[in-house]
Amino acid sequence: MITRRSLLEATGTGAILVGAGHALSRFANLAEAQAAALNLPSQLPDGARREAVLDALPGKKPLIKLSYRPPNYETPVELLRTAITPNEAFFVRYHLADIPEVKAETWRLSVGGEGADGEISLSLDELKQLPAVEVAAVCQCSGNRRGLFEPHVPGVEWGYGAMGCARWKGARLKDVLDRVGLKKEALEIVYSGTDKGVVDKTPDFVKSLPVWKATDNTTLVAYEMNGKPLPHWNGFPARIVVPGWTATYWMKHVSKISVVTKPYEGFWMKSAYRIPVGKFPVVARFASQETAVNTPITEMVVNSLLTSHINGATVKAGGKVTVSGIAWDAGYGINAVDISTDGGNSWIAATLGEDLGRFAFRSFSHGVTMSLKGNYQIMARATNKIGQSQASALIANPAGYHHNVIQTLHLVSV
C-alpha cells in the first residue's frame, strides 16, 4: 500500500517521476505508481512490484524494501552511479531474523577446530593489531536480479540493486588462521555470525570456504567499510570479505571460525547456494563441496549495469546523450565495456573510468548520438581480461543465481 511518505521519498530519490516522463494519471492504481516511482524492473513478479516500498533502516538512506524481517533491502539504481557505494546506501540482506546488535567491547572472534593446531579468541582490538589490508571490492548477492528470471523462481525477488562496492579494511583471514596454525589435513574453513533463526530448529547460517580461497591474500576479516566502522546492517563489528566471490560467503557479525578436515555438511553449504555443474563459465572451484550434478556458487560472473538513466527516460533529440554505468567481474579485471544502439548487431567500446582495483566496480561512459526523435535501445556488454562476456540469454538454474544477461536501456528522444 502506498503512503504519502513513501511516495514522497520515492520521488525525492532523483526526480524519477518527472524525469521518466511518468504522470500519476497514467497508472491504473497507486501500487503501479509506486512501482514506477521506485523504477522497479517491469520483469519483476507482479506481487513483488506491488509490495516493494522505499523504507529507511536506522542509519540507512531509504532503500527498496523487499522484506522487513529478516530485512532485505536493495539499493536503487540511481544510488549506484559511483564506483564506490556509500555505506548508508549499501544493500542489506539477511536470511534469519534474530539479529543481535553486537557491542564492539564484548565481541569476540573464536578461532579453532579439529583442523587447527590451537585455538584463540580475539577481541576487536586484537584483530586490529594484525596487519591491516584494504581492498575495494564488489559485494553482490548470488541472487541479484533473481526477480528478472523468466520463468520466475521463488526467493527474495531482487531487481538490480542487491550489490555494492566498498573499500573494505581488515586483517587477512590468512593472518588470523596463522595465529592457530592449520594442520596439513585442513580442508575447509567454516564460519558463522551472531545472527540466527527465531526457532531453534532453523539451520544456523554457516558457510565454508576452501582453504585455498580462505588463505588468499585478499580474503579479509574486515572491520571497516569506506573508512568507517561497518554499519550494523552490513555486519558490525566484523565480517568476512571474499573479493570476487558472491556475498553468501561474506559472513556478517562473524564470531566463530573453525578449521575442518571434512567437507562441511550444513544446509547453507550442502543444499543452498548451489548451481548446476557445467552451465556457467566460472573458473574458481570448490572441489570438496562438488557433487556430480551441482556445486557451490563461487565467483561472480562478469556483468554491467547502465545507471545514468532510468529505464524509459526522456532525453532531448538532436544531440549527444552520455550513457554511463558500472562493470565488474570476479577479479580478473574488466577489459572492455561495449555499447550497442542497434539491438546488438554492432558494438562500440565505451570509455572506461578510473581503475580502483580488479575487484571493484569499473565505471564506463559513452556518448550516443540521438539526432532523431523516437525510441532508442542502449545495450551494454562487459568483457573481462580472461575473455568472459555477459550472457545474451538467461542461463536457467533452480535458485535464480548469476543473472548477467545483457541489459537493454530504453530511452525516448523527444
Add this chain to the structure above:
Amino acid sequence: MRSIIIAGLSATFCGVFAMAAAAGEKPIQLKKAPGADKVEANCTACHTLDYIPMNSTFLNAAGWDAELTKMINVFGAPINPADAKIIGDYLKANYGQ
C-alpha cells in the same frame, strides 16, 4: 597475545541482545480470505508476510506446497498438519498462478 578459550564458545555470544523486529516494520495486509488468520498466526514469528506477495503470482499449487514443506521440514516451522493444510489452500487460492 595468544589466549586459549577455556570457558567455551558461549563467550562469543556475551553482551549481545536480540532485536525483536526491524525498526519501522509496517504490518503487511494479506488478502482477506479463509485461512489468512492461520497464515498470520504461524508465519510471522520468523518472517514478515511480505514474503508471500513478493513470491506471487507465479507459483502453482506444487510450488506453494514446496515452499510450505521447506518452511516446516528445512527451517523447522512448528506448524501442525491441520494448519499447514489451511495455509497451503490459502496461498494457492490467493497468491497462486
